[in-house]
Amino acid sequence: MSAERFETLAVHGGEPRPAAGGSVVFPIYQGTVFEAGPDDSAAPYIRLGTNPTQRHLHRRLAALEGAEAAVATSSGMAAITTALHSVLGAGGHLIAAGAFYGGTHQFLAEHAERLGWAFDLVDPEDEESWRKALRPGTKAFLTESITNPLIQVGDLVGAARFAREHGLTSIIDNTFATPVVFRPHAVGFDLVCHSATKALNGHSDIAAGVVTGSSERIERVASVLSAFGCSLDPHAAFLLSRGLKTLALRVRQQNANALAVAEFLAAHEKIAHVRYPGLAAHPDHRRAAELFDGFGSVLSFQPVGGTAAAEALIRALRVPYAASSLGGVESLVTRLAAGGHTGAAAFGPAGLEDDLIRFSAGIEAAEDLVADFAQALGA
Incomplete structure (x- = not known):
């Protein structure tokens, strides 16, 4: 058709x-x-x-x-x-x-x-x-x-x-x-x-x-x-x-949620670095904006305080599941070094840091996701 x-x-x-x-x-x-x-x-x-x-x-x-x-x-x-x-x-x-x-x-x-x-x-x-x-x-x-x-x-x-x-x-x-x-x-x-x-x-x-x-x-x-x-x-x-059948609806909501969380984290004093192409500060933002209709549902970030802070943050979150997959209707969060992402590690010091967290946005309300990260960082 x-x-x-x-x-x-x-x-x-x-x-x-x-x-x-x-x-x-x-x-x-x-x-x-x-x-x-x-x-x-x-x-x-x-x-x-x-x-x-x-x-x-x-x-x-x-x-x-x-x-x-x-x-x-x-x-x-x-x-x-x-x-x-x-x-x-x-x-x-x-x-x-x-x-x-x-x-x-x-x-x-x-x-x-x-x-x-x-x-x-x-x-x-x-x-x-x-x-x-x-x-x-x-x-x-x-x-x-x-x-x-x-x-x-x-x-x-x-x-x-x-x-x-x-x-x-x-x-x-x-x-x-x-x-x-x-x-x-x-x-x-x-x-x-x-x-x-x-x-x-x-x-x-x-x-x-x-x-x-x-x-x-x-x-x-x-x-x-x-x-x-x-x-x-x-x-x-x-x-x-x-x-x-629901792919377009789900992905557009996930993209919007990922952008909301990325913007919140990028402005937070307890977050050292956020990787998400929807952020203007991302080195590939212009290319992504020209090629893509949206910026994806996944971001990665590092909290201030290293691995201990990353693990504490994941424990404090209440909405996302601590799981290593992505793309589902539920939000997921994982510390990547604990999940064996050897591909990035092959790139050495510029690659996979031990405190790197990946967040996969689900279709929950963006306001609830942001509020959950706020309380977790506050804890």
Whole structure:
């Protein structure tokens, strides 16, 4: 369907008309066995991601990211790893720009060499560092739309252009931004990945991942996904499709809440530093304002007083849960060094400080969140 506004697309994009059996909610096809069609075409099969409920979700996800095709995976890490496997072979080299999510960094650090891959970590804002990392075997360029957990917004347009100029496949993790805030295919990225466990589902009750791109590229990703057995099961696919219906409403409220909390913390005498691109003082604010529709739901900050103060603040908060995920309807807060974010730690003293706290805004009232931080800092 044609839709000018994302809110309408989130509700109706990829939905069949007329609906199956007249239901406006696409049903769960839980079956694993289907008859082949009269033309002897391959029958749907869950491991292949071709069950009708899986296919329905794939159409919805492609519509939201403005892509030709999509596949859903059993987790965000399954999305990243299958995307990389679809591009890199033995002898392949990856340029990875940014202080990555710990799981992504751990995968590369512990498994790349065994798989015959090499990788270089580069500055997401420094094109010269990208050029220096190029090798004859370089196949792909990986980055994040908003880096986790240092909340940087790199030169994303430049990264897509650089990859295209050098014949590389550009891959971006868009989990923190979501397609509400940023649609990477529109600036030239080849593959877009998400941990749909987070904001796309939004209710902290499934694990899922997403890869979107051209039909040709997604066919290669789906082939790897099938071989590894990492497709998303139909019931989780149904829940994720349902979560997408409210994506725009949830993310806009979360963005507004994150900005309110960031502004409060930035002005508080007991807070040493706040990282959030919605703040004018953030070094990437101008770039984020030009590229994004909103600034995301996640910020990180450091209180005055170091690790002890960070732990005391988390204990004193009453509204957010002390938990390490993000993107759900409930606000979450965590001290990152305690959660093993090794990707940022790889950048040394400028990377992951021991007292760095990450806050993921939920959809509560902004006034209640700010008041809770005020009482916690007062304590």
